[in-house]
Amino acid sequence: MATKVVMEALSPTMEEGRLIEWKKQEGETVAAGDVLAEVETDKAVMELVARAGGVLRKQLVPAGATVPVATTVAVIAGKDEDIAALLGNGSAAPGAGAAKPAQGAAGAETAAAAETAGAAETVATAETAAAAGKAHPAPVVAAAPAAPATPADGGRVKASPLARRIAAERGVDLAGIAGSGPGGRVVQRDVERAPVAAAPAAGAAPRPARALPDEGYADEPLTQIRKTIAKRLVQSIGPVPTFYLTAEVDMERAWDAREALKALGPEGKVSFNDIILKAVATALRQHPACNAWWQDDHIRYWRDVHVGVAVAVEDGLITPVVRHADRKTLREISAEVRDMAGRARERRLRPEEYTGATFSISNLGMYDISHFTAIINPPEAGILAVGGIIEKPVAADGQVTIRRRMQVTMSCDHRVIDGATGAEFLRTLKTLLENPLALVW
Amino acid sequence: MATSFDVIILGGGPAGYVAAIRAAQLGLTTAVVERDKLGGVCVNIGCIPTKALLHSARMANVIRHDAKDLGIATGEVTTDYGVAMKRSRREAEQNSKGVEFLMKKHKVTVIRGSGTLAAGRRVKVGGDTYEATKGLILATGSRVKGLPQVGLEIDKAVVISSDEALFLERAPKTLAVVGAGAVGCEFADVFSAFGTKVTLIEALPKILPLEDAEASDAVAKSFKKRGIDVIAGASVKQATVGKDKVTLQVEAGGEKRAVEAEKVLMAAGRAVNTENLGLREAGVELTDRGFIRVNPVTLETSAKGIYAIGDVAGPPMLAHKGSREGVHAAEVIAGQKPHAIRYDNVPSVTYCHPEVASIGLTEAQAKEKGLEFTVGRFPFSANGRARASNETDGFVKILAGKKYGEILGAHIVGGHASEMIHELAVARENEYTVAEVDLAIHAHPTLSEAIAEAALDAMGRVIHI
Ligand SMILES: Cc1cc2nc3c(=O)[nH]c(=O)nc-3n(C[C@H](O)[C@H](O)[C@H](O)COP(=O)(O)OP(=O)(O)OC[C@H]3O[C@@H](n4cnc5c(N)ncnc54)[C@H](O)[C@@H]3O)c2cc1C
Numbered sequence: 001m002a003t004k005v006v007m008e009a010l011s012p013t014m015e016e017g018r019l020i021e022w023k024k025q026e027g028e029t030v031a032a033g034d035v036l037a038e039v040e041t042d043k044a045v046m047e048l049v050a051r052a053g054g055v056l057r058k059q060l061v062p063a064g065a066t067v068p069v070a071t072t073v074a075v076i077a078g079k080d081e082d083i084a085a086l087l088g089n090g091s092a093a094p095g096a097g098a099a100k101p102a103q104g105a106a107g108a109e110t111a112a113a114a115e116t117a118g119a120a121e122t123v124a125t126a127e128t129a130a131a132a133g134k135a136h137p138a139p140v141v142a143a144a145p146a147a148p149a150t151p152a153d154g155g156r157v158k159a160s161p162l163a164r165r166i167a168a169e170r171g172v173d174l175a176g177i178a179g180s181g182p183g184g185r186v187v188q189r190d191v192e193r194a195p196v197a198a199a200p201a202a203g204a205a206p207r208p209a210r211a212l213p214d215e216g217y218a219d220e221p222l223t224q225i226r227k228t229i230a231k232r233l234v235q236s237i238g239p240v241p242t243f244y245l246t247a248e249v250d251m252e253r254a255w256d257a258r259e260a261l262k263a264l265g266p267e268g269k270v271s272f273n274d275i276i277l278k279a280v281a282t283a284l285r286q287h288p289a290c291n292a293w294w295q296d297d298h299i300r301y302w303r304d305v306h307v308g309v310a311v312a313v314e315d316g317l318i319t320p321v322v323r324h325a326d327r328k329t330l331r332e333i334s335a336e337v338r339d340m341a342g343r344a345r346e347r348r349l350r351p352e353e354y355t356g357a358t359f360s361i362s363n364l365g366m367y368d369i370s371h372f373t374a375i376i377n378p379p380e381a382g383i384l385a386v387g388g389i390i391e392k393p394v395a396a397d398g399q400v401t402i403r404r405r406m407q408v409t410m411s412c413d414h415r416v417i418d419g420a421t422g423a424e425f426l427r428t429l430k431t432l433l434e435n436p437l438a439l440v441w
Numbered sequence: 442m443a444t445s446f447d448v449i450i451l452g453g454g455p456a457g458y459v460a461a462i463r464a465a466q467l468g469l470t471t472a473v474v475e476r477d478k479l480g481g482v483c484v485n486i487g488c489i490p491t492k493a494l495l496h497s498a499r500m501a502n503v504i505r506h507d508a509k510d511l512g513i514a515t516g517e518v519t520t521d522y523g524v525a526m527k528r529s530r531r532e533a534e535q536n537s538k539g540v541e542f543l544m545k546k547h548k549v550t551v552i553r554g555s556g557t558l559a560a561g562r563r564v565k566v567g568g569d570t571y572e573a574t575k576g577l578i579l580a581t582g583s584r585v586k587g588l589p590q591v592g593l594e595i596d597k598a599v600v601i602s603s604d605e606a607l608f609l610e611r612a613p614k615t616l617a618v619v620g621a622g623a624v625g626c627e628f629a630d631v632f633s634a635f636g637t638k639v640t641l642i643e644a645l646p647k648i649l650p651l652e653d654a655e656a657s658d659a660v661a662k663s664f665k666k667r668g669i670d671v672i673a674g675a676s677v678k679q680a681t682v683g684k685d686k687v688t689l690q691v692e693a694g695g696e697k698r699a700v701e702a703e704k705v706l707m708a709a710g711r712a713v714n715t716e717n718l719g720l721r722e723a724g725v726e727l728t729d730r731g732f733i734r735v736n737p738v739t740l741e742t743s744a745k746g747i748y749a750i751g752d753v754a755g756p757p758m759l760a761h762k763g764s765r766e767g768v769h770a771a772e773v774i775a776g777q778k779p780h781a782i783r784y785d786n787v788p789s790v791t792y793c794h795p796e797v798a799s800i801g802l803t804e805a806q807a808k809e810k811g812l813e814f815t816v817g818r819f820p821f822s823a824n825g826r827a828r829a830s831n832e833t834d835g836f837v838k839i840l841a842g843k844k845y846g847e848i849l850g851a852h853i854v855g856g857h858a859s860e861m862i863h864e865l866a867v868a869r870e871n872e873y874t875v876a877e878v879d880l881a882i883h884a885h886p887t888l889s890e891a892i893a894e895a896a897l898d899a900m901g902r903v904i905h906i
Binding site for chain 2: 161162163165166169181182187188218
């Protein structure tokens with residue numbers, strides 16, 4: 001008897017799953033309990049197993065597709081059993097999100113695959129065949145309910161042939177990309193900006209390092225786990241689910257360095273804030289995961305580092321932005337901050353000078369505040385609150401000495417930055433500030 | 442007449458009148474202010490009449506050189522530029538009337554006279570003031586210009602421009618054409634066919650300097666074969682303008698030469714119509730090069746609610762680019778969010794013989810950008826239809842990205858290049874690669890098969906060579 005294989009709820013909170021890889025191909029005989037496919041849920045990569053034996057007659061969803069729980073993804077039946085009835089309504093399973101396989105990358109491949117499949121499988125459309133055909137490693141293109149490129153009726157992803165080619169070659173999942181072409185069509189520039197997705201064959205392996213493209217940023221589609229984290233945290237704590245990380249930094253060497261610069265004359269006058277800004281920018285460069293924007297349906301990882309500095313003005317606060325701060329010298333940063341802070345107080349900043357930060361700093365050290373938390377400026381994912389440099393007794397090498405110490409507290413948007421990610425960033429920052437020479441290294 | 446409209450458009454050229462039609466389609470009340478003939482430069486003294494003359498020129502050359510071989514006896518062939526000119530005028534008039542009819546059909550009000558901007562998105566025409574409540578579009582176009590620096594101020598008698606060349610009663614015996622862009626090459630072709638001894642002078646190293654070097658070379662070769670004297674990389678140092686002749690001192694490749702001609706036709710650049718419009722007062726800024734500065738996404742100028750399209754809004758100064766901008770601006774004003782115009786995908790065509798049509802990057806530009814690409818070529822001499830119709834000059838050349846086969850640029854030289862380029866424009870617009878171009882079955886025998894073959898050649902699979 002023919003059986004539908006459905007996307008099962010493999011975890012209690014799972015609402016949709018991404019079919020990473022088919023483990024059984026069309027035409028293969030399967031027994032109940034055999035692993036049919038690997039599925040990424042909101043929590044982990046799990047196995048989808050056959051509930052009945054027979055021949056895997058039809059895969060209805062290509063690798064890479066995200067479908068809601070209960071969507072039919074395949075049909076198991078006898079070798080010659082008529083499954084037309086099941087296919088008729090099978091793929092149009094519940095809701096708007098049902099994914100249909102998308103067209104292959106190159107027309108040539110589509111055509112070739114259609115030929116192969118057409119002979120064996122009368123019910124297959126050319127498109128299905130191209131996506132599922134095994135003789136032709138069709139690119140992973142599919143519809144996901146959340147993907148803007150997917151039409152609401154769950155049809156195929158709209159993408160240009162060139163976009164499909166690039167996606168196939170780079171292993172990018174078109175379904176996760178917001179198309180900027182006519183009618184939301186995914187075009188070349190969209191794919192080139194998209195980060196490389198998890199390689200399907202790698203299963204549960206960690207995600208490959210983000211390849212940051214030449215543009216200033218890379219938009220990364222939300223993985224199931226990130227989606228779940230985001231949803232739950234927002235419910236629990238408010239629109240920007242924030243947590244805080246505090247570290248104490250030894251500022252002796254930074255102090256000495258600043259004094260040494262000062263001795264060079266008026267030219268050499270830099271503030272601690274400038275030094276911290278430089279260190280933050282350098283650390284962000286090494287931790288792009290903290291240099292990002294939350295964009296509701298994706299995360300924008302910035303390649304450029306633009307650091308905002310909160311400046312108190314008469315009746316509020318404004319945040320001038322030091323653009324490309326990671327590429328600027330301390331002297332340049334110092335001059336720029338001084339200039340912009342001055343103009344900020346006079347209300348003479350141009351809008352482009354106080355927007356577009358990828359991370360911000362708020363410093364209340366000059367008010368003798370030892371520790372505080374700052375509020376994130378959305379869509380930025382982090383802000384660093386800097387306290388004053390205070391002399392205090394510190395135990396080191398079994399001795400108590402008096403040292404200049406500073407507390408910094410990072411507010412992190414948990415949808416983007418996890419505890420460990422933020423902690424690693426802070427550790428780098430601390431190292432840089434405690435060895436200021438590293439800033440010019 | 443009403444004095445308030447949703448949209449007022451200054452200038453009824455291909456940019457302005459198309460904007461008017463689109464605005465009317467979108468339900469906006471629309472007026473066009475035009476001081477001369479509807480259709481602008483393009484219809485009256487540009488695209489259309491030149492193409493009419495080029496048709497005469499082509500026919501003359503075919504009859505002269507090919508008729509006998511085609512089995513047609515003609516006797517002695519003589520040409521009369523005056524007659525051809527009159528026919529070109531009829532076609533232009535017809536076309537301008539057509540635009541007038543379209544304005545009526547779409548209930549667009551045509552206000553005759555010269556318009557200037559007044560405060561608050563208003564336009565003054567003579568003693569009347571009209572208000573544009575939703576948007577004001579500047580589409581005032583461009584005009585010819587001379588080279589006064591070297592003594593070549595247009596005097597409309599000896600030193601002429603296309604404006605005069607299009608109305609000559611007879612072809613001059615000798616003609617120097619300064620500037621070998623599309624307009625210069627087209628007139629060189631026309632007059633040469635009407636018996637004029639033409640000298641074509643270009644400052645840059647090749648004629649049609651914006652085209653791919655191979656295309657330029659092909660046209661130069663064809664021109665030289667027809668007796669046109671082509672001097673490229675040449676600068677006019679000095680001009681002596683007499684009553685019925687002009688002498689140009691030309692320096693090319695370190696050599697000095699004197700070129701004497703009955704007339705000189707200036708075809709080196711155009712000036713935009715931005716003067717006396719009240720732009721500065723209205724807060725409309727210009728670019729360094731003198732065009733009106735627009736936001737490329739909305740075509741809005743630095744003044745809110747004022748838009749600019751066509752030649753005044755910047756290069757490429759082509760009718761189809763202006764028309765597209767017209768549609769775009771109308772849609773923006775109607776509150777739509779039209780898809781951004783792809784300025785890198787505007788076809789460029791020169792209608793001399795052989796025609797040159799191109800889109801995207803030239804080979805030199807692709808190299809300069811450091812792109813990795815392959816070149817697919819196919820000559821018309823290997824194309825059956827081209828041979829059958831005696832159109833074997835030229836080729837199709839496609840630059841395809843090495844990795845994905847995307848079409849970086851395409852260049853066609855040949856009898857019907859202008860009609861063939863659009864296959865590649867559609868391909869590029871939709872990001873088809875050479876693979877998709879080849880997959881589309883091309884009818885046989887057609888010149889377009891050469892495009893499919895060039896696409897195949899880029900993939901190393903050309904069939905017919
Ligand atoms: C000889 C020649 C051949 C050409 N051939 C081609 C070709 O084959 N293909 C191609 O694409 N392009 C060609 N061009 C270029 C093409 O003609 C222009 O790009 C096109 O006409 C620009 O359109 P437009 O609407 O911006 O301006 P225009 O066509 O210049 O129209 C502007 C109109 O505004 C009117 N106007 C100006 N100021 C005012 C005012 N203050 N008040 C009222 N009315 C005003 C003018 O009278 C004019 O009618 C050619 C040009 C020339 C000179």
